[in-house]
Amino acid sequence: MTAITIREVPDPVLETLKLKAAQAGKSLQAYLLDLVTREAAVPTLAEMMARLDRETRTDVSTSDILAAIDDGRERR
Template structure:
């Protein structure tokens, strides 16, 4: 595992991080690592946009009740 150093952290940001780390009963390093890990686990706006683009268009002519009926019949099978 490697290390990461963050320079020029604004005082207000550091203060909030320290308060949140203490509230979570974690060191500042543990808290920052958990926040970074959670952040990269979520897709970015660009990644979400690409997922939507790749899916392609939906057929607005299909009624929701038809889609639900299809899904329910698949679940029942």
């Protein structure tokens, strides 16, 4: 596993993170590892768009859609 160092963290930010870690019953390192792990699991917008593109492909043409609309109107 690799260690990550974050430099120049403002004191108020560090204090807030320490407080949140303590409230969660975790060390600062464990708390930050959880944050980074959750963030890494969130797909990017580009990944979400690619998935949407893959999962929503269809072979329905405009004429198929118009025919279905006409069919629905005729059934009224």
